[in-house]
Amino acid sequence: MKTQTKNIIILGGGYSGVMAALRLAGRTKRLDTRITLVNALNYFVERPRLHEQATGTAPQQRPLAYMLRGTKVHFLQGWAAAVNPAQRCVQVQTTSGEQQLAYDYLVIALGSRVDRHTIPGVQDYAFTLDPYGNLTSEALKSKLTLYGQNPFRVVVVGGGATGVEAATQVKGKYPHSQVSLVTQGEVGAFKRGQVQQHIREALREQAIAIFENARVNRVEREGVVLDSGQVPADIIIWAAGFVASPLAREADLQVNAQNQVLIDPYLRSLSHPNVYAVGDAARPVEEPGVPTRMSVFTALVSGAQAAENIAAQLKSQALQPLSFVWYGQGIALGPRDAVGFATYPADVAWPLIFRGKLALKIRDFFVWYLGIVLELERQIPGFFYWNGKGRYTQQKRQQQRKTEVTYLA
Ligand SMILES: Cc1cc2nc3c(=O)[nH]c(=O)nc-3n(C[C@H](O)[C@H](O)[C@H](O)COP(=O)(O)OP(=O)(O)OC[C@H]3O[C@@H](n4cnc5c(N)ncnc54)[C@H](O)[C@@H]3O)c2cc1C
Secondary structure (H helix, E strand, O other), X not given: OOOOOEEEEEEXXXXXXXXXXXXXXXXXXXXXXXXXXXXXXXEEOXXXXXXXXXXXXXXXXXEHHHHOOOOOEEEEEXXXXXXXXXXXXXXXXXXXXXXXXXXXXXXXXXXXXXXXXOOOOHHHHOEOOOOOOOOOHHHHHHHHHHHOOOOOEEEEEOOOHHHHHHHHHHHHHOOOOEEEEEOOOOXXXXXXXXXXXXXXXXXXXXXXXXXXXXXXXXXXXXXXXXXXXXXXXOEEEEOXXXXXXXXXXXXXXXXXXXXXXXXXXXXXXXOOOOEEEOHHHEEEOOOOOOXXXXXXXXXXXXXXXXXXXXXXXXXXXXXXXXXXXXXXXXXXXXXXXXXXXEOOOOOOOOOOEEEHHHHHHHXXXXXXXXXXXXXXXXXXXXXXXXXXXXXXXXXXXXXXXXXXXXXXX
8 A cells, every 4th residue: 555655845945944954854764755855056155155155265165966877866946935834834935936835844944144134234245155146155255255455344244153253254364454352241252251252362462352241232334333333334234143043933833032933952943843943043941951952953953853753753762862971162363273172962162262273173074074974974874963963852851840849848
């Protein structure tokens, strides 16, 4: 008897979406499934390299169809315009017109983008390190090239890793430019102690001016406006605050203020359990044994675990919770410097910190590896492995014990 084909649609062909597609293809080889990956561009974007691309380094553009070759995944280039959970279908705009795709399982892997709407003027005057759209990395590259060897002023807004990487990269490639970093809190506050100290030292050594505890009220053509006055700029790069695609919110899925889909421990939408969400687009309501943040590693792990769980559902097997440990983090501090450190297991930096060329090499190796791991997953389904799969359950048990003790006391 012929069984009914199960349609699985994955929206977004970044780290999480491609990993989900490849893992699912491997896990459902003998099942009657149709897997479709939808992405706006027809090539894969290595977002951790966008600041390098904006300053002239040629991006490595791997076509998505090539990355999925030899698997049962169908690639569709198009813009996911709407999700209709009641009808279980998505609307995709392609160059040949609009398509309605029906699904049994949907994976939302649409990543995140810089929030351009909250602060007035960002939309009109600031560049972002996003792969496409107005005033994004290609346009920034053209503008920087236009100034060339002439003096110019750059203001980068955002004291997180993306802001620090953008400011130091521009300064490193255009040493004659005057670069300022403006942030609402402290620079590098995402990892305090020695790491933050190293980041501050690097900025000082590179003569990058720091404006801390400075809220930008407005962005104008000539600069950014703080409470204390204007910081003039010829180029403004906005690297503060990331938000997910509005698609899930518009479809009435339960989301947080950043439009991230709220997911249960098995990566299913709280409101719509046949919709999975992964990577930057998702927010677990219970920590998976460690704190989470937007990163390539979280994207890969969640993409792989969602695929495992969809395959398990199709085979009537038990689902496994998202659970992992962190290994380390590297932040580029321009083309010649970086800071790298281990964060095993719970994303807290170890006291041993690498800096300089060695740290940059380590960071570059990991960015390269995180891209190459997708090719290895294609060749050897199930290749991508991570540690800490029991952490969520362990933490859950500890919490239960604590609650019992409190209750008894
Ligand atoms: C400049 C920069 C530097 C970074 N550096 C690091 C780093 O060093 N280390 C690290 O771990 N993380 C880094 N990050 C964060 C990291 O890149 C993200 O956390 C990661 O890419 C998330 O993967 P994802 O699959 O969730 O989303 P993405 O990789 O963003 O993929 C989402 C995909 O969905 C597509 N898409 C979006 N909307 C639609 C739509 N409506 N229709 C069709 N397609 C759509 C996009 O085109 C994209 O291909 C950096 C980010 C930036 C911006």
